[in-house]
Amino acid sequence: MSADNDAINTHAPYSVVLTAKLPEAERFVSQSLLALLPAACIANVVDDRANDSQTKDGHDTNPSSIGIKRMVDGRGMACPMPLLKTKVALRDVAAHESLYVVATDPNSQADITAFCQQSQQASHGDTLILTVNQKTAGPAEEGLSKPSSDTIFHFIITKTDSN
Template identity: 55%
Template structure:
């Protein structure tokens, strides 16, 4: 798996690459959504640290407009295609998704899972009209919950 993207994005202090296996439309959507996150960290005193582990986004789950538990169920299915060291980008508009995904990642740490999940980014942002302009009626909620889940290696 190669992470040779034309550019690297830094969001919430993490260098982020998009996998070449993502379609152009998926890459475009991901870039638009990641642009809603702060570029230099959540805390204004936090400096961008390129020594942070690089996140390689292998897949995306767009759970905007879906009610609980659908974003979590789609996340579980999408994680099947992610291997250790790769990440899944999940966006949702249902506030219950935040608790569901946090609990799911915590549960993976407490079991004998060979690839526990690290919830690297968990942040809510207000949507930008540019993100939802293609189908404004589909996304009537202004809050978008962003998650980047990384499959780790327990060894």
């Protein structure tokens, strides 16, 4: 699996659920950035603070659905800051929950991909699955119809129970 791939998905397109645990500021940014992803990657984004398909413990019962609990906005940050912020944010993410990370530093794609692969090789703790690894052009700048020249790297990391 190469970090140079534009998309690394196994069950795409996914339905993304912005969980009730996602802070309001992160929810707004996540919605606008997830909208940049192609339909082949993300089927839809649901702002669902009382999701009917969730179990009592808050885990979504739909296997092709991703429940985002946190978001890291690493746009404009140089390496290694997006990866460091990702590691810190993952402390608040439980098994079967996901973290949405965006970055503009091209090194982030290799760093975050390698970090997730290393977690899969570790024999202890939670395993991290890089559910979405996609790059897009930045959003259109205000008053302009074409996207900005910034490339945005999108990652959705899902924490799984290693047991």
